[in-house]
Amino acid sequence: MAAVAGAAIVTAGAFTTVPGLLVTPLHQEYGWERGQIALAASVNMVLFGLTAPFAAALMDRIGARRVVMGALLLVASGALLTGVMTRPWQLVAYWGVLIGLGSGCLTMTFAAGLTARWFDRRRSLVTGALSSASHLGQLLFLPLLARSVDHHGWRPPVVTLALVALAVAALVFLLLRDHPAEAGVKPYGATEFVPKPPPAAGAAVRTLKVLLRAARTGPFWLLAGVFALCGASTNGIMWSNWAPAAHDHGMRATAAASLLSLIGIFSALGALPAGWLTDRFDPRRVLTVCFAVRALTLLALPLVFTSTITVPMLLFVTVYGLVDVATVPPVIELARRVYGEDGPVVFGWTNAAHQLGAGASAFLGATARDAFGSYDVVWAALAAGCLVAALLAPAVRMRGHTCRPGASGRGYPSQS
Template identity: 55%
Template sequence: MNRPVRLHPAWIVAAVAFVALVGAAGFRATPSVLLHPLHAEFRWPLATISAAVSVNLLLYGLTAPFAAALMDRFGIRRVVAAALVLVAAGSGLTVFMTASWQLIAAWGVLVGLGTGSMALAFVATVTGRWFVRRRGLVTGVLTAGGAAGQLVFLPGLAVLVGAYGWRAAALVVAGAALLVVPLVLRLLREHPADLGLPPYGASEIVEPARPAGGAAARAIGALTQAARTRPFWLLAAGFAICGATTNGLVGTHFVPAAHDHGMPQTTAASLLALVGLFDIVGTIASGWLTDRYDPRLLLGAYYALRGGSLLLLPGLFAATTEPSMLVFVIFYGLDWVATVPPTVALCREYFGTSGAVVFGWVFASHQFGAAVAATGAGLIRDQLGTYHLAWYVAGMLSVGAAVLSLMLLRRRGAAFTEPVPVAAAPKAWSYRD
């Protein structure tokens, strides 16, 4: 008689992580629809508002490696729940601000710390603990959670801003983040070994390694060791360009740039949300490809294609949505964060059990690039009255990132190794794909 098929808890953990990532993405989707309303109400220069975005993006990245180490020490559940509360607090407090420094404190610092704790290092931690098979695919799906959040929130936020003002949008994001907290506390498990199970696709129970020392020491130690290797700097430089050309430039300034050409803000926001829709498809497909092909070649192709599309973008803006712009949105969406699954895989390949923490530092470089681009593009717009130069620079940088990725082909294998946790005795367990 056939035994009943049981769903491996790894899939439940992945589903909860996806929902948490969607909730965290809500506030990250708002900068592009709030730039002009904040500028109109407070008369702050776009460069000043963009500086708050830059602080947010920078902390979003710098928090990631420490959050990954904190998850190792205190558990995923506690760290993610606290992060969602920070996002809600930062978003809600913006409705009371009267000065630009308060925007930086709430939008930049609180939300940056909260979303950074649920950044892509969180994805690397979950997939590293719970999956052996389908790891690349699940990485792609969870990474797409950020795009799904953009897709879910952005058009609605644009409508809210137009109908009720930007404060209503900020409060909706705060409420959405709080709604996810009970789900995380109840269903987000720490390790498969805690349930007496192997990771999905494995046959042996892997006892979690108990980190020695504090989370900060672990994060700094991983950086110190990784920084001595050539692959780390190639990955970090490429990912910095990735951040500059996605979150920093397109994510922050696409809507204002389209508005400069006469396109209604709600239409431009819908186009950016469409980027998010195709990003889901592209990132999941990238995860599937990462399980099958050399991630170095995938990164080279992704960055080169992105560079070409950005060099063409300035000529595509118009007051109405032309077919050429729709082609760009579809193409760019497919490529948006398709770079994440191969980058996570390479960090795991080169840096072993420290891969999630090292990826946190690589992701910090991503957000450093995003922060520079967010402020830089705002300055270009203030000084030149157009974003054209920003798009051209971003296109050339993307081509450079493709070259950096292909340079990784010259050296493969682990950059350094760490002891692998000792496997406990296997427990009978039955599941199917």
């Protein structure tokens, strides 16, 4: 079950970085502005974040197998339609809406639900492995896709990804089960057989109620603001604008994709010590350090960006990558400490803010490149945003975390 879930998450992860490879080819073939092309990536990221909380509720209602299959069919359809588009709005509709909705169902909410049902022991190990699966999608596909774009144009790799999604959808249909009881087995490590629970009703309503309660508190807006700045300074700018920024400096697409893959490797590595540090120190301090280091790397990027892969560039990739996903464990822990059992749902909405920030960064970054002729002002602005996030993190109050799910807003802290 973990392997099948990982295959689905890997496939979704591969789709997230492709828009960056399409910016320059589409600009050259159709004459579309970079901002028009980046708008599709922006819509994709926003829907990716907003879909996740409701996808989790839908999985509780009709089962993960149906939702995952539907999600993979959506991303495959969006990719195939992208191959025959002729207008910018079609790119937004196909890559932004269809693939955004589909990939939004294949996030950590899916991984968390699967591990909770299928694993009694080693749950955190499996969750950690699945959380790295999205980055694995970048590592496996991105350099190959970039090489294909260089030699065969942008359409063949897009169609290839669609076929991969269809193949994984077939794998999900054949192998994935919603609960161990369907296969007649116990959860891994469990001593007793666990019957399958009835379909959950009202999960989506509770998701909205938690949002409304949390939105009346200061810590929620601090966490959402910090995580929005996180999304803007990581996947928002990198997934859709890294390749065209490298192209501006004369770097080949294959080399740029290799560097982005290395960032993915160090991101996966950085999440482990970040979790260890969060268990032992104030998570607010961990967040502050991560954002401060990220700000310094973004300020240094224009100074080390060249047409070739140099030692300073590799140093940037290493340090930036290590603090890329390192912000996730402390934000999850802060949500738990402040909102108790509602913490996971609150984190889901905080992650939606992350994707809103990412979507804004993808669009505004490309628009700024069109307006100023380079990305230098973008790196400086994002570095300033990271410094703001570093200052906001210590302001989150970690009180009121004993509130019950469904309790009134009085159980939450009322201000930051």
